[in-house]
Amino acid sequence: MTITITAFERSPDRGKGLARDMRVRWALEEAGQPYGVRLLSFKALKEPAHLALQPFGQIPTYEEGDLALFGSGAIVLHIAERHGGLLPEDANARARAIAWMFAALNTVEPPIFDRALARILERDEPWYEQRLRVLEDSIRKRLGALSSRLGDADWLDGAFSAGDLLMVTVLLRLKGSALLDEFPTLSAYVARGEARPAYKRAFDAQLAVFTAASPG
Numbered sequence: 001m002t003i004t005i006t007a008f009e010r011s012p013d014r015g016k017g018l019a020r021d022m023r024v025r026w027a028l029e030e031a032g033q034p035y036g037v038r039l040l041s042f043k044a045l046k047e048p049a050h051l052a053l054q055p056f057g058q059i060p061t062y063e064e065g066d067l068a069l070f071g072s073g074a075i076v077l078h079i080a081e082r083h084g085g086l087l088p089e090d091a092n093a094r095a096r097a098i099a100w101m102f103a104a105l106n107t108v109e110p111p112i113f114d115r116a117l118a119r120i121l122e123r124d125e126p127w128y129e130q131r132l133r134v135l136e137d138s139i140r141k142r143l144g145a146l147s148s149r150l151g152d153a154d155w156l157d158g159a160f161s162a163g164d165l166l167m168v169t170v171l172l173r174l175k176g177s178a179l180l181d182e183f184p185t186l187s188a189y190v191a192r193g194e195a196r197p198a199y200k201r202a203f204d205a206q207l208a209v210f211t212a213a214s215p216g
């Protein structure tokens, strides 16, 4: 059955792969599943046809036959459960990989995403610097703990899993920032993720959308 996902027609990140369709594209590439992409304008996101698929009017969504899903974590979990390569066979190892998926989205991503939003939306507020410090301290705590746990392993729990896939996409938002540079173990972890052929295919596919929308 054909898989169709949605993505921004014109991503504000200009093809850096930071929007959340990237993690779905990467999961599909790891699973070896072909997919189509429906590109949406910001206006189309809030129209009834898309709201029926994604109640909050966001990308990404996932359609396959009768199934429609929203929420990048739920979509990646679905892909990982249906296809090989993203979750271990052993039941306990599988549960631990899923725990890392939740940790990426619930524990590590929130302060990183809030910092990104603050840098865009709150820069002119009188309390901006103070808020940034609070957010960066909280990111530092998460990165410190994650870095200690990863140690000198390649991946968070044995073989590469959907937990690593989500964690790397979350950390990528800090790529090139002094914050990530403070944790060389994590910079190297992110680089290992980016070096995976499936990551590269997914990245190139989302970049091609931006390039086609902005020729020259």
Ligand code: GTB
Binding pocket: 011, 012, 013, 014, 018, 019, 020, 021, 045, 056, 057, 058, 059, 060, 070, 071, 072, 073
């Ligand atoms: N919980 C949902 C999920 O995981 O799928 C959240 C989805 C979400 O945040 N979607 C964003 C969206 O559709 C795009 S990814 N926003 C439009 C809207 O809410 O109207 C977040 C995002 C947006 C832009 C950049 N960027 O430009 O760098 C990065 C990430």
